Amino acid sequence: MSGTSEGPAPAADLLGPAVTQSKANASTGTTGPPPPTGEHALAPPTDAPPTDAPPRSGAAGLRPASFGAAFSVAPLGMALVDREGLIVTANEMMGSLLGTGTDALDGKAAADVVDLSSDTRTWHAYREVLRGRQARLRCTRRLKHPDGRSLWVQVTVAPLPEAEEAVLLSVADISARRELQARLRHLQMHDPVTRLPNRTLFFERLSAALEAEAYEESGTGRIGLCYLDLDGFKAVNDTLGHCIGDRLLAAVAQRLTRCADEAGHARASTPLVARLGGDEFALLVEDSTGTEQLADLAESVLKALQEPFDLSGQRLSLSASIGVVERHAAGTTATGLMQAADTTLYWAKADGKARWTLFDPERNAHRMTRQALSSALRPAVERGEFALEYQPLVGLEDGRVRGVEALVRWHHPQFGTLTPNRFIGLAEEDGSIVQLGRWALASACRQARRWQLERPDDPPIFVSVNVAVRQVWDSDLVADVAETLARTGLAPHLLQLELTESAVMGSAGRPIQALQALSDMGVRIAIDDFGTGYSNLAYLSRLPVSALKLDGSFVRGFQYEGTDGRPNPADEVIVEAMIQLAHRLGLTVTAECVETSAQATRLRRIGCDTGQGWLYSRPVPPDRISELVGSETCPRS
Template structure:
């Protein structure tokens, strides 16, 4: 079919295993070393396996399915075979459609922002909110960020989308501070790797703050571990410039990536947000898991020694809140304190 693509048609098979055996034979044949001009060449291949009855099968659709499955094998690590899966294919098609719709959705104002309270554990006072973007899709309904943020990053749409979210959040943050002048609320906003790698991002943040009137110290930007651990070059310069501006920097979902606190010595980070999975041990049926408690205690203690505040995500019960408070955690968010809701529904009060 091309310079390095081949099709093998296997007829009269009794089961998919028969086709898989052919795929494995092909892979073994390609793996055999090639000796050429005194050199040894090692080659690998990837195989997409599709098993369908002849009746009702369209040749073009069959080839498309085989090609799709071939790329799954490549994406899964190469030098292997993958079997066509209709559900995975439908998911891929859906992702492809969504990625193509992102720019128009932003132009049509289909995105909106909801806010989840950030609560101080000592006294259950709301000290701020986290801005979470949603997509009101005309066909699929309201989509959470897990359905489209990764697509936006892959396609480059994350830059304009992230900028829009930042503006909306800062406007809302300024509005709340005007209503509650004696209660300085923090507005926390997620930013993507692509944004902090943009040399113009710091100026963009300055413009948003100037336009909305929100003080720099009232804005917290959340970045993932993978985007900052071992940072160098532009990302590191951007983070230092933002910190010098007065903006707080938080590491989001801490514990899902490198989890190496030594990196934090040289980064202008102010807060750690512990991943929600750390909360699982605090809601064990027989009481908090001792090992999980020790891990949380160590993380919180080390963070405090580095003069970082700690926020626990995914807090769902009063028992979890109590355990975190006893461990010295600073703030928390989760369904126990409130779900993400439109700004007019946000309760700027805490819950014990």
């Protein structure tokens, strides 16, 4: 044992003499005997002493020299690293992979060679492996090759099973895999027609931008979005084919990109242009400076798209509608921003297209209210949230109540009492007007019959109920009226149904047949708001109509005077002519919106039959009508 010192074997000897021989050959330029291969690699030397132990097979029978040979020729870059983190030896693949040569790696800090200290988490895990406190470290690193190209590698650090003095570092080149993944991601995240980012990538960028803007203090903390839709693009596809349509989309994408580049000139970032699907595009402005910046961008987009497109001999003109949203990023979600943009785009379309519209919180609140009312209409009828109020129709000759108009009110639990103009249009849109109208008809007829029974000695008053034209189309109105009259006991002539002029004039088929059947039954038919629609008086002679209700705009005109201080006769002449013609056709006339005694006097003088308005009474509950019936509501003038 003389001439040697006790202690652990050098790390280079841990894998057997083959590694040492390989290193010696590399330094001298000579080639040593190759390691045994095939069956000789597993056979013991011929001069080995005999043993009674059974022969080992498989990996357990491999000699240390075999492991050393495998280390040297492995197609994977490997190195032994001591517990201090220094490379003791590396195989030729490691040197070739890193472009440094094998000898240049000896004694180098492994963390520097494969960039293990660039982030705290990886560095801590690596130190734990060196100290034997962690079994393995695996991470991905991007390295700079000496030839200038980037190299993506997967680094693994793990202890050797029977060596406490070192750990094994292995490095695998995954650049090709990363490049393939990048190409696949690009295909997945980009639109094949326009080559723009698609919806998926747009929302990814939008979410990241919102998070960054909300927490970074260096920027404005604001974000903007132009959400646009091409006007009439479907007609291009339908008439010229999808091939031309796709080429048009690609040309639009180029112009949008040019607008974004110009908007990003001299700014920190360029707006992101994306195709969200179909003919919808978006321009995302990160770190925006306010609505003026977004308005300028929207104007430039509109101007760019107005220039004609020349595609395969086809000269196409195009326009777009744009919804513009700009707000603080804090408290904003990607979903919320897109909902606001989509709503604003709808406004731009509804306002006439070929324009941009800025998001208006007040207008949006009104839209949200409409949506809330629409969704609650049908359940509200079932819950009994509706009630009827009645406004008298007063005879202008004697001032007595001849009839009442039933006006529906919605006692909404959140928004309070709502008048018909807040919900009737919604009910007509979603069809709930049929259910609501059926309820109003039954309630009004029951009440009219109750008044009649309460005052049997007084002339009975009729009740007038508004009917939407959709009730005629979507239900059997004739059957509903007949059943209601039979159930309540109300005489048909005490029921008047009001339809708007635009719903009746020019109608044919089922609506006219229904009105004729109701008239034959004895029900009165009145045209409401007369004078605002077709005003085809000659057509009235062919309709089963018994009354006209003049629109309030005619009566309101009675209060204005001419230049000489006297009442302007023009309105009176028009109203008098309509009344005379209506009387010749056998129709009665009611004037709406009578507010002053002077108006009532003039209407009585020109022959109007009845008046309705605040001069006599506002819409009131049923018990107030009971007090007015039989009394002179308004003194004769």
